[in-house]
Amino acid sequence: MVNKKIKTKVYPNSKSGSKIFAKSLVNEINEVLFKKKYCLISIPTGNTPTDLYKELIELYKKKKISFKNILFFNLDEFYPISKDDIQSYNYYLNEKLFNHIDIPKKNINMLNGDINENNINSHCISFEDKIKRLGGLDIQVLGIGQNGHIGFNEPGSLIDSKTRKVNISDHSLSIISNEFNNKNEIPKEALTMGVDTILSSNKIFLLAWGKTKSTIIGKTIKNKITKNIPATYLKNHNDVTFILDKYSSSKI
Numbered sequence: 001m002v003n004k005k006i007k008t009k010v011y012p013n014s015k016s017g018s019k020i021f022a023k024s025l026v027n028e029i030n031e032v033l034f035k036k037k038y039c040l041i042s043i044p045t046g047n048t049p050t051d052l053y054k055e056l057i058e059l060y061k062k063k064k065i066s067f068k069n070i071l072f073f074n075l076d077e078f079y080p081i082s083k084d085d086i087q088s089y090n091y092y093l094n095e096k097l098f099n100h101i102d103i104p105k106k107n108i109n110m111l112n113g114d115i116n117e118n119n120i121n122s123h124c125i126s127f128e129d130k131i132k133r134l135g136g137l138d139i140q141v142l143g144i145g146q147n148g149h150i151g152f153n154e155p156g157s158l159i160d161s162k163t164r165k166v167n168i169s170d171h172s173l174s175i176i177s178n179e180f181n182n183k184n185e186i187p188k189e190a191l192t193m194g195v196d197t198i199l200s201s202n203k204i205f206l207l208a209w210g211k212t213k214s215t216i217i218g219k220t221i222k223n224k225i226t227k228n229i230p231a232t233y234l235k236n237h238n239d240v241t242f243i244l245d246k247y248s249s250s251k252i
């Protein structure tokens with residue numbers, strides 16, 4: 001493992017950061033589509049990318065981008081959860097992005113939180129295989145948990161981990177619980193792309209906004225690679241950029 005340098009871009013706030021990042025993401029996607037037929041991309045859910053989604057929809061309306069040749073692979077999903085459950089990441093992505101753009105349904109590859117326990121392994125393997133068969137992810141966008149998780153790769157995850165079912169940490173559960181109305185319904189497990197899957201992407205962007213992310217962003221940038229902070233694994237990749245605001249970057 002080599003500790004390579006993470007590039008950083010700092011914006012005044014999440015609104016301006018999302019707006020500028022959305023434009024550069026569209027440029028990145030269009031560059032990929034100039035060179036090959038499809039662009040494989042993965043974007044997180046959660047609070048961090050909500051303005052990014054709005055900006056992408058605006059850019060689509062202004063005809064700066066078409067999503068027809070984008071192949072989307074989702075990063076993670078609760079387990080078990082129905083894809084129609086309003087708390088599911090499937091529902092979230094449909095509501096906040098897919099229903100507003102021209103991405104064909106067949107291009108959307110979602111981890112299925114509704115799958116029978118016995119079929120999880122084969123589901124995860126075929127998800128991985130599809131990415132590989134299509135030449136690998138071109139662009140991976142990430143958020144970061146306050147404990148340094150990326151996707152649902154919680155502290156302790158290994159650098160060579162693949163797409164799999166994981167336990168959600170107590171720390172993450174306590175944060176997620178604020179978003180679930182019925183606390184008895186919070187799933188304790190999730191399906192997530194693995195660290196290896198994420199690192200095999202050609203380019204990686206990690207977004208973090210606000211003061212609550214400043215400590216983990218500081219630690220990720222300053223610490224050596226450690227399994228206790230999965231985001232530090234990103235230092236093993238050649239092309240990673242952290243997109244920050246002045247609050248989340250205050251400890252770098």
Ligand code: F6R
Pocket residue numbers: 043044045046047048049075076089142143144145146149150151152
């Ligand atoms: C969700 C995901 C998670 C989130 C992280 C931060 O798809 O990949 O790793 O990015 O938990 O969540 P927010 O953005 O809600 O602070």
